Amino acid sequence: MERVLVCTAMLALAACQQREAPAPEASTAASSQVPERDQKALYMLGVGLARQYADAHLTAEELPYVKAGMREQILKDARATKLRLDKQGIGELRQRRAASHAAVEKQKAQPFLEQAAREAGVVKTESGVLFLSLAEGTGPAPTATDRVKVHFRAMLADGTEFDSSYRKGRPHEFQLNEVSRCWSEGVLRMKVGGAAKLVCSSDLTFGDKGLEYKVSGGAATVFELELLELLPKPGEPAPSTR
Numbered sequence: 001m002e003r004v005l006v007c008t009a010m011l012a013l014a015a016c017q018q019r020e021a022p023a024p025e026a027s028t029a030a031s032s033q034v035p036e037r038d039q040k041a042l043y044m045l046g047v048g049l050a051r052q053y054a055d056a057h058l059t060a061e062e063l064p065y066v067k068a069g070m071r072e073q074i075l076k077d078a079r080a081t082k083l084r085l086d087k088q089g090i091g092e093l094r095q096r097r098a099a100s101h102a103a104v105e106k107q108k109a110q111p112f113l114e115q116a117a118r119e120a121g122v123v124k125t126e127s128g129v130l131f132l133s134l135a136e137g138t139g140p141a142p143t144a145t146d147r148v149k150v151h152f153r154a155m156l157a158d159g160t161e162f163d164s165s166y167r168k169g170r171p172h173e174f175q176l177n178e179v180s181r182c183w184s185e186g187v188l189r190m191k192v193g194g195a196a197k198l199v200c201s202s203d204l205t206f207g208d209k210g211l212e213y214k215v216s217g218g219a220a221t222v223f224e225l226e227l228l229e230l231l232p233k234p235g236e237p238a239p240s241t242r
Helices: 002-011 036-051 060-075 087-117 181-187
Strands: 130-135 147-156 161-164 172-175 195-200 221-231
Touching: 087 130, 087 195, 181 195, 181 221
Parallel strands: none
Antiparallel strands: 130 195, 147 161, 147 172, 147 221, 195 221
């Protein structure tokens, strides 16, 4: 079953590397045998699975090999292909492709990071987090083991938003020693009631792997944070917000 999911995911990867499109209409005798109510669901199943293997960065020329593997596994047709990929082979392929892609993304991100570092008011931490205060807080400052509540917007270097607590309609809660260095170092420079912008390289956020289909490995990211509250630890009263 796992090999079926892997092959299905890799086959649909080409669709995930482009903007999402509606499921194609059935146009062959074979596809017409699939109930219409199932066609879009099956298409989106492929898209969803492919997102898990986006770091393979498949090309159109490689899809026939994936299709052959799928046919052999799903239809039990040994004539379909003599090429077999085990788990180790798939892992090595993904790691090699991810590292190569991330190296290119890091080069592309460098001018953006250098420009962001020159922005008025930006402070660069020892690890490389670029911190810009947008509003000074008047409440208490968190410590490295505190749990906090924030509102945030997460963006790519070109301004594309890939996550937002505002859009979800609820603040995000986390413990500072359990998140990326970008967020932990940034929030530690804030006080409750404050807001800040963080610009970070991939080494401080999602690394060479990236974030599923949302952020490419090696890409720089931008975060706008509002520190709303310090949350109580188990058995402790709520910290003061003044």
